[in-house]
Amino acid sequence: MQKQLTKFALLYKEQRLSQMNVKIDTKERFTVIAPQEAHLSVNMTDELNQLLLEYLQKDIPHVILKMDAVQSVDEQMGENLAQVQSKFYENNCSFVICNLQKVVVQLLEQKELLEMMNTTPSESEAWDILQMEEIERELMRGEWD
Numbered sequence: 335m336q337k338q339l340t341k342f343a344l345l346y347k348e349q350r351l352s353q354m355n356v357k358i359d360t361k362e363r364f365t366v367i368a369p370q371e372a373h374l375s376v377n378m379t380d381e382l383n384q385l386l387l388e389y390l391q392k393d394i395p396h397v398i399l400k401m402d403a404v405q406s407v408d409e410q411m412g413e414n415l416a417q418v419q420s421k422f423y424e425n426n427c428s429f430v431i432c433n434l435q436k437v438v439v440q441l442l443e444q445k446e447l448l449e450m451m452n453t454t455p456s457e458s459e460a461w462d463i464l465q466m467e468e469i470e471r472e473l474m475r476g477e478w479d
Contacts, residue, residue: 354378356385364396364428364464365389366457370403376410386418386429395427396468398460402433409445412438416447428452428467432460 355370367385374382389395399415407415415431422429432454434442442448454460 354381360394362394363468364394364398364461366398366400368400368403372403372405374404374407374411376408379411379414382411383414383418387421390422390425390427395422395425396464397422397427397429398457398464399429399431400433400457400460401431401435401438404438405435406437407441409441412442412445412447416450419451426471428464430454430460430463432457 354374357366357368357370359366359368369382371378386397386399389397419429419431430452433456434453439448439453442451452463454463
């Protein structure tokens with residue numbers, strides 16, 4: 335039983351950054367990062383950037399940003415998320431945002447950012463997107479010949 339608990343503790347952790355709380359769940363092929371704040375303000379942008387973009391240097395660079403606890407975001411944070419996604423795709427890595435609340439979706443639509451983002455209603459659908467993108471990358475590399 336102790337081994338299982340230790341393994342779980344390594345794969346799932348809650349992290350307190352200086353401005354915000356996040357939960358990080360490391361899976362075999364991707365990481366789920368879930369901010370635990372009701373509001374993501376512009377003051378949190380640099381911190382969130384640092385957290386997300388560091389995954390581009392990791393062995394498993396693919397990220398799902400699970401936003402179920404986030405009830406609102408500043409406009410600049412929305413723009414930042416679109417830029418972060420672009421950086422992931424420029425580096426041939428997946429970045430999917432899931433569980434967006436209605437108010438956040440409305441802001442992103444109003445600012446014409448939502449159509450540039452890879453979003454899904456649920457985490458399981460985000461997993462599906464990551465798997466499809468992985469297959470696509472393999473096909474592009476010719477690994478299915």
